[in-house]
Amino acid sequence: MAVWFQALQTKLGVIDPSELLRPEPSFAAKPVGQFRDYTIDPNDPIKERVRLTYEKMHTNQTVDFVNKRKEHWLKFDKFESTIMEALLKLNDLVDESDPDVDVPNIVHAFQTAERIRAEYPDLDWFHLTGLIHDLGKVRPDTLRMLE
C-alpha cells in the first residue's frame, strides 16, 4: 500500500489526497513562505477577499450546482460577442481570486500571451490560449444579450 494512502487513512476527515503529495517535485525547493497563504488575516483586505472567494467556491461547488450552471449556460443562447469585445470587457473585471494581478485583466491577457510567445515562439496556438485563458471570467450581463 502506498505511503501516501496509509497516511491518508490515518487522517480522519481528509478526502483530498493531493495534500499529501504537495508540493510537486518541481516546487520542492520553494520556501513555504513563497506559496500563497490562505489563512485568516482581517488586517489584509486583499488576502481576506481571496480567502473568502475560495471559501465560497469550495463550500458551494457541488455536483448539483455545476449541473444547474451547465443547464443554464450551455445552451449558448444568452449573449454573443467577438473575442475582442470579450477581451475589452476584462478591463471591467476584478478577479477576486487572484491576489497577484492588480492590472486590468486585458493587460494580464496580453502579458500572458507575450510571455508564452517569448518562451515558445513557434507555438502560436499556445499564444492564443494565453490571450483567451481568462475569457470565462467575463460577466455575460456586460455583453450584448440575446433576446
Ligand SMILES: [Fe+2]
Ligand atoms: Fe489569468
